[in-house]
Amino acid sequence: MIHFKAKRVTITSALPYVNGVKHLGNIVGSMLPADVFHRFLDIMGIDNIFICGTDEHGTAVELAALEEGLSPAKYSEKYYKIQKDVYEKWNFDFSFFGRSSSPSNHRVTQDIFLSAHENGYIIENTLIIPFCDICKRFLPDRYIIGTCPHCGYERARGDQCERCTKMLDPEDLKDPGCSICGNTKIEFREEKHLFLNLPLLADKLEAWIKQHDHWPENTKNMALGWLREGLKPRCITRNLTWGVKVPLKGYENLVFYVWYDAPIAYISITKDGYEQGAIKENWKHYWKDSAIYHFIGKDNIPFHTIIWPAILLSARDSEQRDTNYLLPYFVQGYEYLNWEGDKFSTSQGRGLFSDEALDLFPADYWRFYLLSILPETKDSNFDWDDFAARINNELIANYGNLFYRVTYFVEKYFEGKAPAAELGDDEEKLFSRLKQTKEKVEELVGQVKLREALTEILALAGATNKYFQEKQPWAVVKKDKKAAGTTLFTAVNVLRALTVLLYPYIPSTTEKALRALNSGNKKFGELDKIQLTAGEPVKALILFKKIEKEELDKAKKYRTKYAKNEKEKNVILAISQQCKDLGINACMAIIKDARISNKNSELEKSKKSACEKAEALDIKNNKILEGYRKLYFKIGVHEKSSVESLVDFVKKNGKLPCINTVVDCYNLMSIETLLAAGAHDIKHIKGSPVIRILDGSEKYTPLGENEALKLPKGEYACADDEKVLCRLESRQCDETKITKETKEIMIYVQGNENTSDAYLQESMKKICDLITKICGGTYEIVSGAKTGKKDPNVNAENANKTKEIINDVNGMIPLKEFSKVEMRVGTVTAVRNHPAADKLYILDVDLGDETRQLVAALKFKYRPQELQGKQVIVVTNLEEKELRGVLSQGMLLAAEDGTILQPTERVENGSRIM
Numbered sequence: 001m002i003h004f005k006a007k008r009v010t011i012t013s014a015l016p017y018v019n020g021v022k023h024l025g026n027i028v029g030s031m032l033p034a035d036v037f038h039r040f041l042d043i044m045g046i047d048n049i050f051i052c053g054t055d056e057h058g059t060a061v062e063l064a065a066l067e068e069g070l071s072p073a074k075y076s077e078k079y080y081k082i083q084k085d086v087y088e089k090w091n092f093d094f095s096f097f098g099r100s101s102s103p104s105n106h107r108v109t110q111d112i113f114l115s116a117h118e119n120g121y122i123i124e125n126t127l128i129i130p131f132c133d134i135c136k137r138f139l140p141d142r143y144i145i146g147t148c149p150h151c152g153y154e155r156a157r158g159d160q161c162e163r164c165t166k167m168l169d170p171e172d173l174k175d176p177g178c179s180i181c182g183n184t185k186i187e188f189r190e191e192k193h194l195f196l197n198l199p200l201l202a203d204k205l206e207a208w209i210k211q212h213d214h215w216p217e218n219t220k221n222m223a224l225g226w227l228r229e230g231l232k233p234r235c236i237t238r239n240l241t242w243g244v245k246v247p248l249k250g251y252e253n254l255v256f257y258v259w260y261d262a263p264i265a266y267i268s269i270t271k272d273g274y275e276q277g278a279i280k281e282n283w284k285h286y287w288k289d290s291a292i293y294h295f296i297g298k299d300n301i302p303f304h305t306i307i308w309p310a311i312l313l314s315a316r317d318s319e320q321r322d323t324n325y326l327l328p329y330f331v332q333g334y335e336y337l338n339w340e341g342d343k344f345s346t347s348q349g350r351g352l353f354s355d356e357a358l359d360l361f362p363a364d365y366w367r368f369y370l371l372s373i374l375p376e377t378k379d380s381n382f383d384w385d386d387f388a389a390r391i392n393n394e395l396i397a398n399y400g401n402l403f404y405r406v407t408y409f410v411e412k413y414f415e416g417k418a419p420a421a422e423l424g425d426d427e428e429k430l431f432s433r434l435k436q437t438k439e440k441v442e443e444l445v446g447q448v449k450l451r452e453a454l455t456e457i458l459a460l461a462g463a464t465n466k467y468f469q470e471k472q473p474w475a476v477v478k479k480d481k482k483a484a485g486t487t488l489f490t491a492v493n494v495l496r497a498l499t500v501l502l503y504p505y506i507p508s509t510t511e512k513a514l515r516a517l518n519s520g521n522k523k524f525g526e527l528d529k530i531q532l533t534a535g536e537p538v539k540a541l542i543l544f545k546k547i548e549k550e551e552l553d554k555a556k557k558y559r560t561k562y563a564k565n566e567k568e569k570n571v572i573l574a575i576s577q578q579c580k581d582l583g584i585n586a587c588m589a590i591i592k593d594a595r596i597s598n599k600n601s602e603l604e605k606s607k608k609s610a611c612e613k614a615e616a617l618d619i620k621n622n623k624i625l626e627g628y629r630k631l632y633f634k635i636g637v638h639e640k641s642s643v644e645s646l647v648d649f650v651k652k653n654g655k656l657p658c659i660n661t662v663v664d665c666y667n668l669m670s671i672e673t674l675l676a677a678g679a680h681d682i683k684h685i686k687g688s689p690v691i692r693i694l695d696g697s698e699k700y701t702p703l704g705e706n707e708a709l710k711l712p713k714g715e716y717a718c719a720d721d722e723k724v725l726c727r728l729e730s731r732q733c734d735e736t737k738i739t740k741e742t743k744e745i746m747i748y749v750q751g752n753e754n755t756s757d758a759y760l761q762e763s764m765k766k767i768c769d770l771i772t773k774i775c776g777g778t779y780e781i782v783s784g785a786k787t788g789k790k791d792p793n794v795n796a797e798n799a800n801k802t803k804e805i806i807n808d809v810n811g812m813i814p815l816k817e818f819s820k821v822e823m824r825v826g827t828v829t830a831v832r833n834h835p836a837a838d839k840l841y842i843l844d845v846d847l848g849d850e851t852r853q854l855v856a857a858l859k860f861k862y863r864p865q866e867l868q869g870k871q872v873i874v875v876t877n878l879e880e881k882e883l884r885g886v887l888s889q890g891m892l893l894a895a896e897d898g899t900i901l902q903p904t905e906r907v908e909n910g911s912r913i914m
Contacts, residue, residue, distance in 0.1 A: 002044060002446040006291040006329070008281075009048035011038050012266045014296045015055040015100060018079045019064045021086060021562070023351045024382065025344035026297075028370045029334045033450050034295035035092045036371065039504035040445045042093075044524040049279055049286055052087075053098035053269045054080045057243040058258030059140040063180065072242040076101055086355045090363050091507050096273025100261060104275075105268035109261040110247045113236075115323040116314035117248065121200060127193040127235050130158065130170045134183040138239060139170075140258075143180060146173030159259075162299055165222070191239065194251060196260075198231035201310045208313075208327060209305065216448075218298065218377070219333045223305035234307065236260045263308045267325060284322075291329040293448070301333035332448050335375035339382050340690055341574025351382075353562055360555045361391075361547070364506035368395050371505050374451040383577040384556050385693065388547045393835060393886065398461045399502065400544040402468065403513060406491045407540040409484075413477050418492055419485030420534040427490045430467050433460060434494050435528040441501060442524070457501045464494050492517070492538060497527045509543050516541040549695070557721070559687075571682055571746050572782060576692035579716050581883055582634055583627065583753030584691060587760040587781065589768050590682070591662075591745040594777035596738065600661050603774050607656045607664065610671040614650040624674040627752030632728075633898065635693075635714055636839045636860045642676050642731065662738045662745065665771045673763040675749040678718065678726045680736035682744040687721030691750065700724035703732040714839050718748075747771070822877040823893070823913035825903060826852070831864040834886060842886055843867065845874055848910025852876070855888035861898035871902050873913055 013034035016022050031052060038050035056076040065075035076099070084097055099105075116122050130139045144158030149172050151164040157179075158170030170176055170188070177184040209223050236257050237246055243255030267287050274283035294304050308328070315323040336343065344351035357366050369387050372394070373380040410416060421427070437460040444453040468491050477484035496514070500522050503510040514520055516539040519531050532538070573588040619625055628641035640648070646667060650656055656667055666677040680689075696713030700723060711717065711727060718726040725733050738745060749764050761781070768779040826845040834840035834855065841864070843854045852874065858867065873893040881888050893901040 002041075002046065002442060004046070004291045004329075006289055007047065008286060008290045009041055009046060010270070010286040010290045010292045011041075011048060011050045012292070012294050013050075013052045014294075014300055015053055015262055015265060016083060017060065018054040018056045018076050018083070019060055020079065021082065021353050021355050023344045023353045024357060024366075024370065025337045025339070025351065027090065027354050027366075028337045028374065029297035030295045031087065031092055032090075032367060032370055033332070033334065033374060033448075034293075036450050036504040037293065037295070037445065037448060038095075039093060039507065040524075043500065043503065043522045044442070044445075047281070049095035049270065049273070050093060051096060051098075051266055051269050051273070052092070052094050053096075053100060053265060054083055055258065055262045055265070056080070056099055056101040057255070057261060059138075059143065059238070059240060062240065062242050063143075073101070086358075089358050090354065090367070093507070096269060096276070096278040098265070098269030098272045100265035100268075102265075102268060102272055104271050105261060105265045106244045108268045108271065109244045109256060109264045111321045112264055112311065112315040112323050113256070113260075114247060115316075115318035115321050116196070116311070118318060118320070119314060119316070121197050121314035122236075123195050123197050123233060124192060125195050125233060125235075126190050128169075128171055128188045128190055129239070130176065130178075131187045131189050132178040132181065132183055133185055133187060134181045135178060138189075139178060139180075139186075140238070141168070141170050143178065144170040144173060144176050144186065145179045146170075146176035149174060160299065160302075165299055165302060167302065193235050193237045193254070194246065194248070195233035195235050196307075196310060196314060197233050198306075198310055199233065201313050202227060202231050204313055205306060205309060208309065212330075214447075215330065216332060216376075218335075219301055219305060219331050222298075222301045222333070226302050226306050231306070259303070259307070260311065263304075263311065287325045290326060292326055293330045293332065294328050295332050296334070298333045298335050301331065304328060304331050304333075330448065335377065336379045337370070337373070337375050337382060338379055340384070340576070340688075341381060342572045342688065351560065352558075353560055356558070356560060360558065361551075362508075364509045365391050365395070365544075365547075368506050371451060371454055376449065376451055381577055381580075384552060386577045388552045391544075392546050394458055395506075396544045396546055397835070398458055398465065399498070400542075402461060402465050402491075403495060403499070404540060404542050406468065406488060406495055407516060407538050409473055409477075410488050410492060410538040411540045413473075413481070414485060414488065416538055416540075418532040418534055418536040418538055419489050420482075421486040421489035422482070423486065423490065426467065426471070427486065430463065430490060430494055431528065433463050434497055437501070438497070438524070438527045454505060457498065457505075460494070460501070461498055464491060464498065467491065489532075489534070493530055493532050496531055500524070500527060513541065513543055553695075553697075571685055572688055573718070573746070573748055574688060574690045576690060578693045578883075579691050581881055582631060582716070584631065584716065584750065585752070585755065585757060585760060586691060586748050586750040587757070587764040588746060588748040589764055589779050589781045591747060591768060591771060591779045592777055593743070594662065594745065594771060594775035596740050596742060596775055597661050599658065600664075600774050603661060603664055603668070606770075607668055610668045611650050611655055614647050614671050617647055619644060619647060622674065623754045624752070627754030628676070631752045633894075634857050635716060636857055637715060637728065638897075642728065643670055643674055646670055660738060660740070661775050662742075662747075662771055665774055666747065666767050669763065669767045669770060673749070673759075673766070675751055675755065675760070675763050677747065677749050677767060678732065679738050679745050679747040680725050680732075681738055681742045682746050683742070684736045685720050685725070685746065686723070689718050689720045689725055689746070691716060691718050694719075694724070698724050700727060701734045702727075703734050703737055705734060714837065718750075820877070821875060823873050824848075824876050825871055825907050825911045825913070826874050826909050828867050828870050828872060831867045834883075837883070840883065840886075841867070843892075845872060845890075846909050847874065847876065848908065852889040853887060854890050854892060855883040855886050856892050856894075858892075858894075858898060858900070862900075867900075870900065871906060871909075873901050873903075
């Protein structure tokens with residue numbers, strides 16, 4: 001079992017702010033993984049509590065309450081109940097869900113402050129506070145929006161930049177403004193306030209942080225990075241009425257800054273839970289003899305590793321108060337979950353919110369999917385197609401269907417009772433696999449690697465499916481009922497253990513499943529022991545309903561009810577996970593105020609030079625163009641890419657097409673960079689565009705046409721909420737074409753597996769520089785690159801860097817790099833249709849010492865019987881990839897037209913290609 005130095009564990013998730021319902025990014029970044037960890041500790045028999053509650057103080061609550069005509073107290077009570085109800089529907093098993101505005105938090109916060117003050121860690125200083133002349137009130141730091149002085153992010157808040165995570169003061173921002181009314185005439189007034197003297201605590205914090213070798217790397221590095229930059233005193237008071245009053249003479253008119261009392265609510269909520277009977281053991285034990293685990297988003301890492309520990313350290317060893325509380329033992333900071341390629345945003349209504357999600361699909365579907373893409377080490381992305389594929393192929397096909405088939409055959413052939421068994425080698429092997437999975441899951445949970453633990457559990461489900469399929473009890477039962485009984489006995493017992501392992505992830509479904517198995521025993525230590533002996537009742541049960549296309553289409557069209565009307569379109573180009581898996585990458589910019597004309601004399605000279613370059617290009621041996629060919633091959637498109645067609649046009653006609661100055665500029669740059677480019681009039685874009693796989697129902701009107709064209713299912717395209725903007729990489733639609741009347745342009749370059757992000761960004765900059773040089777206006781790169789404004793002086797260093805990248809891409813790779821590629825001969829032993837893709841097969845390939853599963857786009861070339869038994873060449877040391885929800889463990893070698901490369905004579909499986 002997991003061993004802790006302390007007798008018990010205290011688990012907290014970030015306290016959700018009380019202003020409204022939280023989106024899925026908030027759910028996956030703290031509460032959901034904390035709940036899973038808590039449930040694992042429960043079934044492992046480890047004493048623990050799971051604490052959460054609403055964060056209710058601060059100006060934001062005052063303003064939101066004012067808008068609804070409520071007092072801050074009534075407003076907080078209203079949304080506390082709303083949030084609590086939503087989290088109950090998500091099946092979060094809080095030991096207690098409390099409130100930061102409770103009387104106990106006022107008392108605990110005041111005690112900690114007074115101890116810190118007596119210990120000499122509180123100092124007085126002058127604070128410059130932003131005051132909005134329009135709103136006629138002081139504003140919290142987070143309600144001041146401006147440009148970050150460190151990274152240039154233009155929507156940085158006055159307390160912290162969410163892009164670079166640097167802590168800020170409002171006056172640090174460039175061009176600060178009020179986020180409520182938009183007023184930029186902000187007055188900064190001087191007032192005396194109280195500060196926590198962080199520099200005095202720096203040495204203690206550093207020594208404490210360096211002790212924690214078990215912390216996640218991103219958590220520890222971010223904390224030490226903050227210390228290296230140097231700490232400054234941090235203000236802890238505000239001149240508001242709603243909050244915890246400062247218990248110090250001369251400061252009675254102030255309340256504590258919301259960030260000061262909010263984490264202290266972890267302690268006070270535990271106290272409230274104990275006093276209300278929800279927590280049985282004395283609340284102090286969980287803060288004085290416990291291993292404390294905080295589950296938070298990465299923007300909260302500095303706070304929980306620097307500020308919050310400093311608050312606790314400042315109150316230690318008081319002679320008058322019992323304020324010696326433990327510092328965190330483990331801080332799990334999650335990266336961001338993006339929504340179809342862009343950030344969730346409560347203020348902008350982008351994404352899906354926690355109550356709305358449950359109106360579309362059951363809670364366990366959401367829990368399973370979000371935990372399967374949990375952003376433990378890097379940002380992850382929500383994608384509707386990936387959501388459906390994982391639910392249908394991993395949760396339902398791998399576990400749900402197995403559960404029903406096993407229990408159904410027990411009901412049908414053994415009167416609904418677990419049969420007797422005589423275990424053989426295959427059965428012992430599967431039980432051994434169960435034991436190994438149990439031990440591995442325990443290890444991963446101890447390291448708080450919950451996504452990896454889920455992967456291990458699903459692998460056990462896969463092994464059980466394989467065992468069940470190979471044994472075929474439905475066929476064997478007719479001639480050897482005893483043998484069929486052994487198979488079902490083994491499968492149902494492993495299935496029971498599998499269900500318990502999945503319980504922390506999908507608790508509602510697994511509770512029903514365990515009742516069907518007549519087994520409520522969830523003790524982790526007994527997982528690998530036989531629980532369902534012969535004669536135990538078993539009931540057949542269908543656990544899940546497959547997500548049908550109609551349901552998915554409806555969900556895709558849903559737009560959150562929390563979206564706000566914005567004066568300006570916020571167009572951000574996203575890429576679906578399926579397209580990313582194909583190697584597609586892109587970079588986008590917005591161009592404003594360009595003056596578009598038919599021709600420009602300076603541009604015509606540049607076009608002549610580009611034609612000369614095109615004449616000299618070796619199309620057949622170019623790495624970028626080869627990347628587009630591979631991409632087209634993967635999706636079964638038999639035509640030339642737009643760039644290759646453009647080069648062919650130039651070679652044939654001796655000139656570039658003449659459309660208008662914007663299109664001519666990016667065509668010219670496509671010849672130089674060999675990247676596909678596209679541009680659209682933002683006024684005619686509906687919603688946010690996404691590069692995604694088509695389902696065959698989309699509308700598309702080609703440039704210059706009046707009638708819509710039906711596009712084949714399985715192609716990729718850039719599409720908005722209503723129509724296809726560009727088929728493949730740049731087959732422009734008619735509705736969003738660039739004209740002289742266009743005022744705002746979305747322009748992008750789209751690459752493939754042979755183009756790096758750096759190359760895309762540099763190429764995007766070159767295109768925008770040329771367009772704004774010829775047409776005027778300004779640009780901003782807003783997707784796939786750091787934000788950047790047009791520099792009137794072309795940076796020679798960047799231009800040379802771009803040239804070097806282009807030369808490198810067009811050149812040869814060193815022999816030693818190619819020698820890293822491992823290719824082996826194998827034989828196709830099984831061929832089956834991909835459950836979620838019309839053009840793909842799933843192949844089993846025997847490589848001598850192992851069998852690999854490959855996903856290949858070969859349907860347009862071969863029938864299954866033509867592939868069965870065929871020897872093929874496989875690249876075996878490629879990173880494994882999921883293609884439309886199915887894992888591919890290598891790549892087949894094939895020609896451009898799909899012809900498989902194979903040995904001329906049969907050779908031994910596993911033979912290496914030299």
